[in-house]
Amino acid sequence: MAQNTTAWSTGSRGAPSRFDVIAILLVVGLLAFLGAASRGVMAPITTLDVSPVTLDPSALPHYAARTTLRMFAALGLSLLFTFTYATWAAKSRRAEKILVPILDILQSVPILGFISLTIVFFMSLAPGRVLGAEFAAVFVIFTSQAWNMAFSFYQSLRTVPKELTEATRSFRLSGWARFWRLDVPFAMPPLIWNMMMSMSGGWFFVVASEAFSVGSTTITLPGIGSYIALAIEQKNIAAVGYAIVAMFTVILLYDQLFFRPLVAWADRFRFEQEITAPPPSSWVFKVLTRSAFVDGWRRRLRRGWANTAAIVKAAPTPLRFETRAHSHRIDIVAVVAVAALVAISVWKTAAFLAPELSWADIGSTFAQGAVTMIRVFVLIALASILWVPIGVYVGLRPGVARVVQPIAQFMAAFPTNLLFPVAVMCIVTWKLNANVWLSPLMILGTQWYILFNVIAGASAIPGEMRAVASNLRVRGWLWWRRIALPAVFPYYVTGALTASGGSWNASIAAEVANWGEEHVEATGLGAYITDATTAGDFHRIVLGVVTMSLYVLLINRLLWRPLYYYAERKFRLA
């Protein structure tokens, strides 16, 4: 839990810098470009021949396999992105200045709003049309998985002990060899942790990525997500139940077959030399390591792998990362290039938005953003009041924590979109205020981060400190005020900022909910983006997404980041 990666644990700190501004402009430009590019390719998609999805439970295993394949494809892409982007950011001081803020902003962009923009673009890229839709779906899942992995890897590379780097240098390892021998192994444990978080987070987007409609176009890819979408459309409660069972099975399977062995394997890369907790174990890993057949293949693979290092080493120009020596000429070229990109971005965005949108549009978008902001803050506050005491209670009791942790982890992976029908039915039946009663859906999936982190914080309180408190007979409110709350505060901030970011993203799905023909909508930026998507209005999608990104970014910079530093400085247990 404590390994949750945040954008600013290392690297730049404090107020937004000019690099942040540049990064914002570049990302906005990319969005505008995607929006503009996708406008032209609307026509052919209407003729897309989609494979029909059925609610027959016997089709579910196949759908589950397709969905899982997509998630792992996206995970593979995320890994590729991580190894290249994060490595570049960590190895080049020049690139770092712009790459890290860009990553920070990409993390703040609401992916669900992004979908409609990217999908059309990707479909126009692929020669085969279903393949194009597959690309788009994988890309959506990728965007929900990649950023935290890249941050984790970047952060690990930044903290590789200097002695180890110097050792590889003195043995004259090539950049390629150093990357695989030192950097990747060192970064492995937190990276795997983040891969697991990414897989859990990805489920929320699977539902959105497999069945989507842009304007009048509806695309349905076979998978659990589209199955759920169809079940909701046809008001089939039993089918929703089947989907939950299928999803639970898939999560269980890849946890046992993939992540447990991976965690057990990666334990050897832990840098701490002393043995503390019992090492993680996995029956699959045990089977694999003890099988002679697997061992034979492992040896063969290892030999092949070693050869690649030799090839790269033998190459005339070994793969080398930029040296730290400063060259003014390259600096100037870099500055000019970035400036040109920024100018193009600004011009593209303005040209794209200006003809269609008035200042009044922008004003109303920001007003709706404020409504969603209030909603997010109220929800975080409510979730905190509920989960902080429970988290402290659980964290101080290891026995209880062992039972609660896996349940909470599953709840976090559970795509809350499945609960939306229930909410719609309740609201329609009892004629409730949608502005109030749709709101809890935003935090259903993200509140767990608060619980996880508070549990981790409470269980990290040293035994002797708790003994002091009992010895001095500190109890009641004094105990909460002086001991428990300060001790969990840094962990709480990490959890709350993750929950806050996630809730903004979820607002796009949660402020509008459907169950068959029943349609319930709340006022807010999320609903604004959803409505624009339904209408196929790319200008308003871009405006909505940019506005939301700005809100998330500003809240992060002005609230969470200072709070995080304050907590780290004052409350972190040494």
Add this chain to the structure above:
Amino acid sequence: MTEQTHSAPTAHQLLEIRNIRQTFPRGDGNELLVLDDVSLTLRPGEIVGLLGRSGSGKSTLLRLIAGLAAPTSGAVRYLGTPVDGPAEGIAMVFQSFALFPWLTVYENVTLGLEALELPRDEIRRRSLAAIDLIGLDGFESAYPRELSGGMRQRVGFARALVVHPNILLMDEPFSALDVLTAETLRTDFLDLWSDGKMPIQGVVLVTHNIEEAVQMCDRILVFSTNPGRIVTSIDVTIPRPRNRQDASFAALVERIYVEMTAKPGRSAHRFERTLGAGIDTILSHVSSNLIAGLIETVAAAPFLGKADLPEIASELSLEIDELFPVSETLQMMRLADIEGGDLRLTQEGMTFADSAVDERKRLFARLLLQHVPLAAHIKRVLDERTTHSAPKSRFLDELEDHMSPQAAEETLRAIISWARYAEVFAYDDTTTSFSLENPT
């Protein structure tokens, strides 16, 4: 707690502990005995030391006294009243200081008074008095991370004293400090104690440092390990202030070393850890470097094969927690004998000291298989099997019939490390199995 508990002790002893037994549940449903039949009395004006190695349950005993845990059986009475929870009038100082990093020195000190719900003025007056007494003036607004270890532990003392306890419990309070700082804090504490400036009436000190115990205590209770029992009670009558250079001081230190390393048989339950004959002996993981280092030091001048344990401890700056396991391992392998507080190398020990690496390994391998039954047992099993390999769990299960799981793990860890050094058999941590072949 009522007001009367705070009054001065009269007819009752300050603290009385009768026949305490403490067990912890084990994974396999059995129980692990930590303290066995421990009784002690703390009289007013007395510092009592609990001396023993890790695993002797002395810190557990301290927590029972503080009311932080309840004994399995037996009774703790404070001023005649049974202790049934954290008691007012018993304060504790911790090895790790256990200060709250988000509270300033002043706030850390006032915490206990706030819990007593005293008036604000009273809290302020008493806190400043304690801070003044313990020499923390000027540091009131500092955070613990800004302080050195010594200053931090002073806060620990001030925090304990400010609640005006009758009994002060100290859990190895100086062991996390460097030698010089520890000495300063000890003498400062003893000065305050001798001058009667502290509100406390009695002290219980947990330590594994023999010199510290002799310097500070009026009475030393020596504990055995696994389970913890009181082996001896030694009254320290050397007048204060005590000087480490005094003959009487050194003689007492020597005597305690002898007590703590006495041969088995003479005393019923002192030595289970070392010289048992079966595979069920609990072994401590001692690195081969430490073994070789100790042998070399004792073989060389000025010891020339025979060394006084207190001397060797100060020469190598080893705590008894480190020194005793090595010397007992040497004794078990017949590389050395321990008699009357002296460590004398055997013929094998001298040969070992004179040999080169390969010869040492051969000698060590021979002695390991000869004198450590578990090593011989594992070797035999590996020889007999056609695959020449066996899983660790096989031996772990066997050991757990005789000892706690932790002790079994520790014992196997010791065997693995020695066998690797001696190259008698190999162990692969990925597959957790022993084998005869060396890894490729």
